Amino acid sequence: MKFAEFVPGTKTRIEGGKSRRKVVGVKSESFTSGNVRIFLYYLGGTLEEYVSNLPVPVFVFRTEKRSGLIRARLLGAKHVTGDVITFLDAHCECTEGWLEPLLARIVDNRKTVVCPIIDVISDETFEYITASDMTWGGFNWKLNFRWYRVPQREMDRRGGDRTAPLRTPTMAGGLFAIDKEYFYELGAYDEGMDIWGGENLEMSFRVWQCGGTLEIIPCSHVGHVFRDKSPYTFPGGVSKIVLHNAARVAEVWMDEWRDFYYAMNPGARNVPVGDITARRELRDRLKCKSFRWYLETIYPESQMPLEYYYLGDVRNAETHNCLDTMGRKSGENLGITYCHNLGGNQVFAYTKRQQIMSDDNCLDASQKNGPVKLVRCHGMGGNQAWIYDEVSRSIRHENTGQCLQKPEASDMNLPLMRRCDHSLGQQWIMQSEFKWQARRSDDR
Numbered sequence: 309m310k311f312a313e314f315v316p317g318t319k320t321r322i323e324g325g326k327s328r329r330k331v332v333g334v335k336s337e338s339f340t341s342g343n344v345r346i347f348l349y350y351l352g353g354t355l356e357e358y359v360s361n362l363p364v365p366v367f368v369f370r371t372e373k374r375s376g377l378i379r380a381r382l383l384g385a386k387h388v389t390g391d392v393i394t395f396l397d398a399h400c401e402c403t404e405g406w407l408e409p410l411l412a413r414i415v416d417n418r419k420t421v422v423c424p425i426i427d428v429i430s431d432e433t434f435e436y437i438t439a440s441d442m443t444w445g446g447f448n449w450k451l452n453f454r455w456y457r458v459p460q461r462e463m464d465r466r467g468g469d470r471t472a473p474l475r476t477p478t479m480a481g482g483l484f485a486i487d488k489e490y491f492y493e494l495g496a497y498d499e500g501m502d503i504w505g506g507e508n509l510e511m512s513f514r515v516w517q518c519g520g521t522l523e524i525i526p527c528s529h530v531g532h533v534f535r536d537k538s539p540y541t542f543p544g545g546v547s548k549i550v551l552h553n554a555a556r557v558a559e560v561w562m563d564e565w566r567d568f569y570y571a572m573n574p575g576a577r578n579v580p581v582g583d584i585t586a587r588r589e590l591r592d593r594l595k596c597k598s599f600r601w602y603l604e605t606i607y608p609e610s611q612m613p614l615e616y617y618y619l620g621d622v623r624n625a626e627t628h629n630c631l632d633t634m635g636r637k638s639g640e641n642l643g644i645t646y647c648h649n650l651g652g653n654q655v656f657a658y659t660k661r662q663q664i665m666s667d668d669n670c671l672d673a674s675q676k677n678g679p680v681k682l683v684r685c686h687g688m689g690g691n692q693a694w695i696y697d698e699v700s701r702s703i704r705h706e707n708t709g710q711c712l713q714k715p716e717a718s719d720m721n722l723p724l725m726r727r728c729d730h731s732l733g734q735q736w737i738m739q740s741e742f743k744w745q746a747r748r749s750d751d752r
């Protein structure tokens with residue numbers, strides 16, 4: 309079944325143990341009103357018949373053809389009569405008392421968009437696993453949504469109270485509640501996006517940049533079935549649609565930082581972004597702040613560097629090969645190979661904090677003669693501080709004073725660290741004009 313559920317002002321009761329649960333009722337226990345309407349979206353089968361047996365009125369609206377979650381949700385939202393729209397994926401299970409803490413925040417401030425903690429329901433056994441209250445939403449250079457650990461800064465802001473609302477930079481997107489009027493004021497969804505993907509980041513950036521607040525409410529828990537892969541086909545291919553949606557996010561909301569997205573996703577430049585005039589007008593009309601403001605104020609822990617000198621490949625002057633992450637993970641060695649000029653694994657940013665970073669990993673050396681590893685960026689200098697000299701073109705490791713050097717014959721894909729000798733093999737070309745790429749732009 310594929311449908312989205314709109315539950316304005318309701319409470320769902322669940323009965324049964326781990327793998328044999330079912331929804332046995334949806335009761336009106338809301339403090340907003342006794343008027344409960346549930347909408348389900350479903351692409352086939354006998355859903356109408358099924359829901360007609362539920363003890364509360366349930367409305368089924370069908371899209372004529374497969375239109376994706378964005379348009380399906382817009383259709384559902386249109387039929388909401390309550391003050392608050394709550395979006396839940398179909399594969400969700402609410403827990404006792406999940407709704408009140410969400411609604412309470414919206415009552416306090418109608419510009420607060422709230423998410424429950426999303427517990428994990430196993431896609432194999434339906435086991436219910438409580439999720440951590442110490443993670444929040446972020447994103448990487450590819451504009452994939454990612455969970456990251458809540459930084460101490462946010463813990464301090466909440467006075468160490470883990471039950472207090474958590475200000476999250478982004479939301480996963482499947483589950484949230486929003487004041488109905490505010491939903492439209494803020495621009496609902498980008499109707500230029502198709503099927504799935506990117507709409508959660510689009511809304512997250514929009515909420516923050518345009519004066520709202522995005523929170524995870526730790527006292528509200530809703531279970532969600534997570535899967536590794538999407539079981540659905542995407543017309544024209546997954547990547548085409550996801551890249552199209554993400555490009556719209558980058559073009560409308562991310563200002564100069566859209567460069568990171570394009571550098572990391574070389575294929576993205578060939579995907580048409582469509583007409584974004586209306587969304588840019590929305591941004592102007594709402595007098596939304598810049599992406600710089602968002603990074604500085606809401607998400608200073610982001611993987612996107614605020615100040616950087618360079619974004620592109622790093623080429624050895626002697627071999628003309630390029631540093632390459634080889635798609636490796638944190639803790640593994642940096643590689644080097646033929647330059648392919650396609651970005652992706654060969655894109656690095658050289659930052660004002662002297663990091664050489666690729667997405668959320670930084671070049672890191674803990675020993676004098678290497679190896680140079682990719683390690684999750686910590687922003688504290690130390691093993692991750694490198695000094696690029698534009699004149700000598702050397703990349704010197706600050707801690708050890710050693711220079712980055714081309715490989716030796718024993719392993720042609722392993723860059724080395726050696727005593728600085730100004731040889732050609734220790735010279736590195738940061739190809740494009742080396743300058744401040746992300747200058748401060750005035751808040752809009």
Ligand SMILES: [Mn+2]
Nearest residue numbers: 397399482532
């Ligand atoms: Mn989902």
